[in-house]
Amino acid sequence: MESRPLNQRPKPLPNRPSKRPPNSLSSSVFLSLGLVVSIAALFGCLFLSLSLGAADIDGGTVWRSLFQFDESSVDQLIIRTVRLPRAMFAIIAGAALAVSGAITQGLTRNPLAAPDILGVNVGASFAMVLAITLNGQGSIGFAFAGAAVTACTVYWLGSMGRSGLTPVKLIIAGAALTSLLSSLTTGFLILNQRTLEDIRLWLAGSLAGQDLDTMLPVLPYIAMGLAGSLLLGRQLTLLNLGEDVAQGLGLQTGWVKVAAAVIVVLLAGGVVSLAGPIGFLGLVIPHVVRFGVGVDYRWILPYSMVAGGIFLSIADTIARYALRPFELPVGIMTAIIGAPFFIGLVRSRLKSRNKR
Amino acid sequence: MLLDTASQIALTTRKLTLAYDGNVIIRGLDLAIAKGQVTALVGPNGCGKSTLLRGMAQLLKPKTGTVYLEGDAIAKLPAKTLAKRLGILPQSPSAPEGLTVRELVAQGRYPHQNWLQQWSQEDERQVDQAIATTDLYEFANRPLDTLSGGQRQRAWIAMALAQDTETLLLDEPTTYLDLAHQLEVLDLLHELNVNQGKTIVMVLHDLNQACRYANEIISLRSGQVHAQGKPEEVMTEQLVREVFGLDSRIIPDPVVGTPLCVPISQVRSRKS
Numbered sequence: 001m002e003s004r005p006l007n008q009r010p011k012p013l014p015n016r017p018s019k020r021p022p023n024s025l026s027s028s029v030f031l032s033l034g035l036v037v038s039i040a041a042l043f044g045c046l047f048l049s050l051s052l053g054a055a056d057i058d059g060g061t062v063w064r065s066l067f068q069f070d071e072s073s074v075d076q077l078i079i080r081t082v083r084l085p086r087a088m089f090a091i092i093a094g095a096a097l098a099v100s101g102a103i104t105q106g107l108t109r110n111p112l113a114a115p116d117i118l119g120v121n122v123g124a125s126f127a128m129v130l131a132i133t134l135n136g137q138g139s140i141g142f143a144f145a146g147a148a149v150t151a152c153t154v155y156w157l158g159s160m161g162r163s164g165l166t167p168v169k170l171i172i173a174g175a176a177l178t179s180l181l182s183s184l185t186t187g188f189l190i191l192n193q194r195t196l197e198d199i200r201l202w203l204a205g206s207l208a209g210q211d212l213d214t215m216l217p218v219l220p221y222i223a224m225g226l227a228g229s230l231l232l233g234r235q236l237t238l239l240n241l242g243e244d245v246a247q248g249l250g251l252q253t254g255w256v257k258v259a260a261a262v263i264v265v266l267l268a269g270g271v272v273s274l275a276g277p278i279g280f281l282g283l284v285i286p287h288v289v290r291f292g293v294g295v296d297y298r299w300i301l302p303y304s305m306v307a308g309g310i311f312l313s314i315a316d317t318i319a320r321y322a323l324r325p326f327e328l329p330v331g332i333m334t335a336i337i338g339a340p341f342f343i344g345l346v347r348s349r350l351k352s353r354n355k356r
Numbered sequence: 357m358l359l360d361t362a363s364q365i366a367l368t369t370r371k372l373t374l375a376y377d378g379n380v381i382i383r384g385l386d387l388a389i390a391k392g393q394v395t396a397l398v399g400p401n402g403c404g405k406s407t408l409l410r411g412m413a414q415l416l417k418p419k420t421g422t423v424y425l426e427g428d429a430i431a432k433l434p435a436k437t438l439a440k441r442l443g444i445l446p447q448s449p450s451a452p453e454g455l456t457v458r459e460l461v462a463q464g465r466y467p468h469q470n471w472l473q474q475w476s477q478e479d480e481r482q483v484d485q486a487i488a489t490t491d492l493y494e495f496a497n498r499p500l501d502t503l504s505g506g507q508r509q510r511a512w513i514a515m516a517l518a519q520d521t522e523t524l525l526l527d528e529p530t531t532y533l534d535l536a537h538q539l540e541v542l543d544l545l546h547e548l549n550v551n552q553g554k555t556i557v558m559v560l561h562d563l564n565q566a567c568r569y570a571n572e573i574i575s576l577r578s579g580q581v582h583a584q585g586k587p588e589e590v591m592t593e594q595l596v597r598e599v600f601g602l603d604s605r606i607i608p609d610p611v612v613g614t615p616l617c618v619p620i621s622q623v624r625s626r627k628s
């Protein structure tokens with residue numbers, strides 16, 4: 001420890017071990033434990049969503065279908081072939097949407113950002129509708145292209161003008177593009193009645209009818225996106241201190257931004273191609289997570305992943321259970337829960353800004 | 357002799373031209389900044405002080421020309437290598453809500469880490485020391501947004517200290533601070549220079565603070581160096597008139613004896 005110079009200002013002693021603040025180690029032990037607990041809760045939700053549905057199946061049967069599968073049991077067959085793929089997909093899609101939201105917020109330093117707010121999800125679904133109308137069927141490539149083009153357009157629109165990229169301009173650009181693309185989508189659907197019937201449910205955001213065959217082509221992309229996101233935590237935390245500070249600390253911000261944008265497109269585009277534009281999840285979950293774990297993206301990202309899985313799993317279970325034997329599109333459930341949260345968030349931010 | 361002079365120089369610019377979107381701010385600038393000294397960049401708004409600082413830290417890539425850090429062209433250094441040798445604190449940086457002082461300071465260790473070595477004893481030691489040097493021990497676990505402006509600025513300086521660089525560039529480190537907090541920050545920078553031998557280059561608006569705290573003053577006018585030298589030598593009534601277009605009296609600072617600039621107002625003069 002260096003000796004301190006004489007100074008007129010009274011200063012406390014530099015080293016006071018007694019008042020040493022808790023170091024980063026203890027908080028990371030705490031956060032790791034929390035993550036384990038959350039993952040356990042995720043498995044609980046998975047179990048619940050396997051058990052509840054048009055017909056309730058008792059826990060024992062669910063357990064046996066997973067670990068001592070008996071093909072002759074109808075209940076076990078339902079779980080294995082219908083409920084398990086869907087429940088797994090709910091978790092994966094929830095994780096992907098929450099992570100893409102967290103990354104978008106980190107990338108734009110904007111707490112109100114999320115792929116659906118910025119129009120990325122609508123862009124992906126518009127491209128899918130376009131492909132289905134013109135081509136007879138959509139494919140994941142269209143979803144990725146739609147998501148990527150929309151993301152670039154919003155970024156370009158949001159950074160126009162002297163002040164550069166500002167949160168407000170980004171949100172306005174996203175809102176403008178969202179309404180444009182939604183009307184275009186509606187237009188295409190009105191022109192083509194058959195398409196409308198086919199994809200009405202999908203457009204509301206639905207997990208219905210997910211089986212392994214439709215999911216398999218998309219899963220690798222989502223898996224890549226999720227794995228990649230976990231490598232970006234440290235970099236995103238730095239980027240949140242501002243581009244100049246991050247660059248001054250030796251972060252190559254250009255590469256980080258490109259990598260993060262690619263991951264967002266993979267995750268949002270991948271989920272939309274299967275389940276349609278499920279909204280609000282990407283906005284809400286990272287905020288809830290931040291309350292618990294703070295501002296470090298090394299923790300925000302894995303927690304968002306788990307919390308997103310839990311949220312969509314529960315939302316899907318309610319969507320199937322509430323009006324059974326009918327089911328609601330899960331996108332409506334997430335909006336019912338998410339919209340009030342979004343409004344509350346904006347209001348509390350406005351309040352805290354006015355106070356300053 | 358030549359070698360000796362070279363080793364005394366921290367930063368050099370050669371024919372440096374800096375521009376934003378084709379709008380040239382600094383044109384063909386040759387400049388040398390002394391090592392182990394406090395250098396203050398002064399000049400009117402829009403003269404290119406901040407632009408020059410950003411250029412010297414590679415935050416703004418030069419149109420033409422080169423910046424050398426102790427002989428090495430910074431454009432050729434890997435980003436993290438540069439960040440181990442040169443730190444920069446931009447003007448009024450902002451942190452996400454809820455970030456604690458300790459978390460912020462820990463970010464300063466980024467250039468010293470890699471995928472395998474995420475957090476070392478040395479990192480921990482440097483962070484502790486940076487917090488101690490800036491007197492932020494009791495605030496270490498407080499979120500930045502709950503601190504006063506002066507404490508917040510000290511926390512950012514602590515982050516730059518944890519970066520452990522020999523050279524530190526600061527863009528108006530006293531902006532938005534009241535007078536007491538301005539002196540608190542400048543005293544801290546002075547101590548870092550004296551005790552740790554750090555080279556400090558900062559943009560300052562207040563000429564009198566620049567004279568009091570800097571060993572060398574560089575005055576800029578429309579992207580060119582107007583004068584460079586010891587405060588006693590360069591801070592003249594002529595300089596203030598040429599750079600700021602303002603008449604003034606220069607008198608010795610009654611506290612430390614460095615030049616003190618008293619501007620002459622067109623409207624307000626001595627009460628009769």
